[in-house]
Amino acid sequence: MRLSAENLSAKRGEDFIFEDISFALNAGEAMILTGRNGSGKSTLLRVLAGLLRPERGRVDFVVAGDHESRPAREASHYLGHRNAMKHELTVAENLVFWKHFLGDFGGGNGASVENAAHAVGLEGITHLPFGYLSAGQQRRFAMAKLLVAYRPVWILDEPTAALDASADRMFAGLVHDHLAAGGIAIAATHQPLGLNAARELKMTGFSGAPGGVWQ
Numbered sequence: 001m002r003l004s005a006e007n008l009s010a011k012r013g014e015d016f017i018f019e020d021i022s023f024a025l026n027a028g029e030a031m032i033l034t035g036r037n038g039s040g041k042s043t044l045l046r047v048l049a050g051l052l053r054p055e056r057g058r059v060d061f062v063v064a065g066d067h068e069s070r071p072a073r074e075a076s077h078y079l080g081h082r083n084a085m086k087h088e089l090t091v092a093e094n095l096v097f098w099k100h101f102l103g104d105f106g107g108g109n110g111a112s113v114e115n116a117a118h119a120v121g122l123e124g125i126t127h128l129p130f131g132y133l134s135a136g137q138q139r140r141f142a143m144a145k146l147l148v149a150y151r152p153v154w155i156l157d158e159p160t161a162a163l164d165a166s167a168d169r170m171f172a173g174l175v176h177d178h179l180a181a182g183g184i185a186i187a188a189t190h191q192p193l194g195l196n197a198a199r200e201l202k203m204t205g206f207s208g209a210p211g212g213v214w215q
């Protein structure tokens with residue numbers, strides 16, 4: 001399994017936010033995006049997830065043993081700043097929606113709603129409307145979305161911002177298990193996320209160097 005980006009460039013409005021970013025991640029590998037506010041981390045993640053069209057370049061995902069690449073978005077979960085849950089629906093209804101809407105990518109199975117709730121430390125309250133929950137509980141259930149449908153690539157934009165330390169540890173454990181099972185993770189984060197072996201891509205923004213810088 002391999003996720004690759006080749007000579008990616010993206011614009012917002014008239015401006016290039018980054019140019020000619022290339023990298024490849026194999027099964028079990030993670031990459032952290034760093035850089036100051038506005039340097040283009042979210043923009044790159046949205047391009048990788050297929051939510052924004054790059055100005056140039058391409059993103060590919062190849063399953064081990066396959067010759068043909070597929071669009072990375074088909075293999076990816078995207079956890080953005082917003083939780084993407086309906087406040088009027090119960091937690092279970094939201095998660096069942098995502099489970100069916102996303103479906104499982106070939107080669108894996110998503111968890112049941114109750115098992116996913118257990119994994120984020122919130123079993124027993126999935127019957128409540130999403131809107132009744134605290135901000136931290138809502139974020140934990142947004143993380144559970146990553147578990148109910150199997151997607152080998154996790155694209156994470158500040159996943160643990162504003163969460164408590166135990167939620168940080170819980171999410172680091174989820175990412176660790178995902179990588180240990182051969183998944184790939186790319187995250188913009190200021191928290192460690194337990195990704196000690198992760199590579200780092202420093203985003204320098206359109207006022208700095210043209211692309212990003214590998215560490």
Ligand SMILES: Nc1ncnc2c1ncn2[C@@H]1O[C@H](COP(=O)(O)OP(=O)(O)OP(=O)(O)O)[C@@H](O)[C@H]1O
Nearest residue numbers: 012013017035036037038039040041042043044203
């Ligand atoms: N919808 C948009 N239209 C025009 N410009 C945008 C849009 N969204 C973002 N930008 C610009 O693109 C640049 C990169 O923004 P982006 O959100 O990718 O940065 P970031 O590194 O994720 O920032 P932060 O750390 O603050 O989340 C910024 O200069 C921002 O103003």
